[in-house]
Amino acid sequence: MQTKIALLAGDGTGQDVMDAARIVLGKIGLAAEYIEGQVGWELWKQEGNPLPDRTIELLKSTKCCLFGAITSKPKEEAEQELNPELRGKGYVYYSPIVALRQLFDLYVNLRPCKAYPGNPLNYRDDIDLTVFRENTEGLYAGVEFHPLPPEVMEALKAHPKMERFARVPLDQIALSCRIITRSGAQRIVKAAFEYAQKTGRRSVTIIEKPNVLRETSGLMVRTAREVAQGYPGIELWETNIDAMAMWLIKNPQNYGVLVTSNLFGDVISDLAGQLVGGLGFAASANIGDRYALFEPVHGSAPRYAGQYKVNPMAILSAVRLMLEWLGEGERADGLEEAIAAVIGEGRARTYDMGGSSTTLQVAEEVARRL
Numbered sequence: 346m347q348t349k350i351a352l353l354a355g356d357g358t359g360q361d362v363m364d365a366a367r368i369v370l371g372k373i374g375l376a377a378e379y380i381e382g383q384v385g386w387e388l389w390k391q392e393g394n395p396l397p398d399r400t401i402e403l404l405k406s407t408k409c410c411l412f413g414a415i416t417s418k419p420k421e422e423a424e425q426e427l428n429p430e431l432r433g434k435g436y437v438y439y440s441p442i443v444a445l446r447q448l449f450d451l452y453v454n455l456r457p458c459k460a461y462p463g464n465p466l467n468y469r470d471d472i473d474l475t476v477f478r479e480n481t482e483g484l485y486a487g488v489e490f491h492p493l494p495p496e497v498m499e500a501l502k503a504h505p506k507m508e509r510f511a512r513v514p515l516d517q518i519a520l521s522c523r524i525i526t527r528s529g530a531q532r533i534v535k536a537a538f539e540y541a542q543k544t545g546r547r548s549v550t551i552i553e554k555p556n557v558l559r560e561t562s563g564l565m566v567r568t569a570r571e572v573a574q575g576y577p578g579i580e581l582w583e584t585n586i587d588a589m590a591m592w593l594i595k596n597p598q599n600y601g602v603l604v605t606s607n608l609f610g611d612v613i614s615d616l617a618g619q620l621v622g623g624l625g626f627a628a629s630a631n632i633g634d635r636y637a638l639f640e641p642v643h644g645s646a647p648r649y650a651g652q653y654k655v656n657p658m659a660i661l662s663a664v665r666l667m668l669e670w671l672g673e674g675e676r677a678d679g680l681e682e683a684i685a686a687v688i689g690e691g692r693a694r695t696y697d698m699g700g701s702s703t704t705l706q707v708a709e710e711v712a713r714r715l
């Protein structure tokens with residue numbers, strides 16, 4: 346039977362890189378049916394919803410999804426670009442990718458950052474680390490207020506430290522809740538340890554800030570210590586997020602598996618991505634117990650849209666992660682080798698690598714080696 350795979354190209358260069366992925370998928374020749382769906386900024390502007398129900402239904406009918414890129418803008422800018430007929434009717438922009446992660450409970454965000462030999466953009470050549478970012482809670486939970494409802498202010502006064510803010514007018518104060526649950530902490534840390542075990546790593550580094558964020562980061566670290574008990578061969582290293590930013594510049598080669606909460610993981614994965622060539626190389630897998638979505642980490646780079654300039658390596662690595670998740674280990678390894686060979690050889694390179702090849706030429710070069 347054919348595996349159904351959804352393709353959501355999204356906005357801007359999302360389409361360019363999806364075309365590149367299509368070339369490689371065509372050559373790989375999985376027994377799969379690819380079904381295109383709509384998501385993104387144009388739908389927001391026209392329909393007031395960047396993630397329509399028809400797209401959610403489409404995803405539900407598939408095994409997994411390959412995702413291109415999305416344009417996200419803050420609230421006011423989003424409102425201004427909305428179809429005038431829809432303005433003022435209560436439509437609120439939200440990020441469809443964040444919504445999908447929550448809707449399908451894709452709690453693991455796995456982001457490998459590996460220095461491929463011969464990549465001129467490597468910060469060092471011996472970096473090979475993987476970030477496990479919690480993907481459904483933390484500061485991305487979406488529980489935010491502005492203005493603050495009076496009952497929320499009342500409830501917050503249960504904490505003595507709220508005294509300083511108790512007389513701030515309710516429209517002069519904004520609140521974003523950092524929600525960490527024990528089961529949420531457990532499952533992401535467990536995923537990191539399982540991966541470390543599978544890939545023969547000797548340490549997992551939990552990156553938090555429990556000296557200040559005593560309850561939320563505290564729960565993450567306490568849970569990590571418990572989970573670590575179940576993996577006697579793997580050490581748990583504990584590092585604060587600020588220090589980690591420094592360590593990753595100083596000694597990135599010392600780290601293998603990193604695990605952290607949602608926003609810290611967002612930040613640290615961009616930093617780690619830059620060490621191995623930047624967002625043109627950074628891929629990510631959003632994985633739950635029943636569904637998974639694979640995407641390049643980069644945004645939609647609207648000014649390059651349709652020019653086929655951007656590096657397809659990120660989406661091709663995302664395809665590699667997808668093949669692995671589908672249990673197509675051999676094909677995944679083959680693609681990995683092809684990617685490494687094309688990077689190392691340097692004949693087809695996009696502008697970010699100092700070359701002049703197009704997105705599709707690079708994809709064709711990878712496909713040729715499969």
Ligand code: IPM
Binds near residue numbers: 415417440442443611
């Ligand atoms: C990422 C992106 C997203 C995030 C944006 C587009 C909402 O930056 O995947 O890292 O913040 O998670």
Ligand code: MN
Binds near residue numbers: 611612615
């Ligand atoms: Mn990000």
